[in-house]
Amino acid sequence: MRSDAVQQLWRSRGWRFGLGLGLMLAAIALAVGFGWLGPDGSVGGPQWQGASAAHWFGTNRLGQDIFDRALAGTATAFRVGGLVTAGALVLGALLGAAAGWRTGSLLDEVMLYLMGVLDSVPIYLLAAALAFALGGGELAVITAMTLSFWTATARLIRGEVARLRTREFVLSAQAIGLPAPLIVGRHLLPNAAHILLVQGALTFVAAIKTEVILSFLGIGTLENVSWGLMLAESTQDLLAGHFGNFAAASLLLFLLLLALNLMTDALQDAFDLRETAA
């Protein structure tokens, strides 16, 4: 990665603010994971409490503290978003590089076909189909999003690898007999790290947004507290005049997406990547 770009990144206020906010939310997610934060499992307290010092966003229909549940939703968002992003980046980098190393080869044609097929199935329908096949729940959602989102990264890595392949440093590496996987892994992918970084942030945002909507529709996570499920609950609460669920879930969701979008923006500026063909 170019050091001038990294310097420009750290000078950007958006990057510093986004990173700070993102790390704060990641710390909350970790704390929930260790059991230090989040719901204590008790139900049956007073229901529909207003906001107070004990319950920042009040309590829900079961008497659970809403803010605790929203914090637990942070962990779900990070878990789902993180797994989808990791899966999509690994698949996208490996398969994209394999296709780009020999453009026009049979492997490349097969990859392009596969990506075309996956890109033609809307994520909601793919998630629904996988929910059938895998029996629903978080695993089906994560698989569906990974299958849907890796193609964007793969197309970019394919293009970058194809572009770099004829450069002198690659030809020299080939001339001294380095095997192709080593050249790709050690010399080409590190040169595409900025693409992976930006794609990672974009994938994270897409995964969180999609998870919320899938959970809301009832084909997302069922086994954990999710902001989407809280928002689904809140649509009935709202008509009865209870705003706690909606406020807590949408606020944390907005903060996490804002943090990621600010970071994406700063990364795109620093590395001069812009989505003109999006």
Next chain:
Amino acid sequence: MSLAGYLLRRLVHGAALMLGVALLSFTLMVQFGPDQTFELLGKNPTTEDIETVRENLGYDRPFLMRFGDWLSHTLRGDFGVSAANGEPVGPLLGRAFPITLALVLPGFLIGNVLGLLLGMLAAWHRGGAWDRLVLGGSVAGLSLSFLVIIIVLQLLLCTPYGLNLFPTRGWRVDGLGSYFYYVTVPTLALITVSLGYNTRFYRAVILEELGREHIRTARAFGAGGGELLFTHALRNAAVPVLTRLLYSIPLVLVSGSLLIETYFGIPGVGKIAFDAITSGDQAVLLAIVVLTAALFVAVQLLADAGSRLADPRLGSS
């Protein structure tokens, strides 16, 4: 290669792509999907009843035969019947499609025009206060979930907690007045959710054009701001703009309508898709997946042909 030959090759590609989509979705939904035998049976079925239903569902035949069967029916335009009410899927979707189109079209158009204008404003004042304001607003917009936008707009415009001007649910359109009555809030939601993305796209495209030589020349010849932006920059950006507009059509029609129709109880394609998802209505879901893929292929063909017409330099690569 001639345009016709090129288009023919693209058609073959498109057919292969749709076959892949069909195979993928059929495998996931039918082969690995839930066993529907007992959904269709009454109470206390006899062994023969069970056999008959399994035979009707095709469970006694090998996968490839069932796939081939379904494919040949689908190719003839027979999408089977909905498991929910036994209605043929073709007419069901045919009835819903115009509703979805009428629902999303205004938001799609206004969202793009507004995005273009804001993008131009930002690009023209690159680095200035307007640019920062528009970019900051679009980052905030990108961070809003579609779901949250819909809930807030409904709360503010459709309930006694807000202005209470529009309906929370339904679609009883019989004229222009009722059309505006039902379409306004969904349109506002579609504009809000797409504006951030649209603005950034148009800003990037216009910025790229404004940096080119022909703009400098036109400026030197005394062209004004409006002429530079609309005539010189926008017309030369026709290819990326057209491509993006076309490519977003299937997404808006299927993904965009799913949430909004479900939330507002509007009987369009998205609502039918959602009902089919929750009830496991395979015939309906398969039809929607295949038709969406067909739409993707058609859109790609159109975008390709359009780019070629707009820019003759594009070869047949």
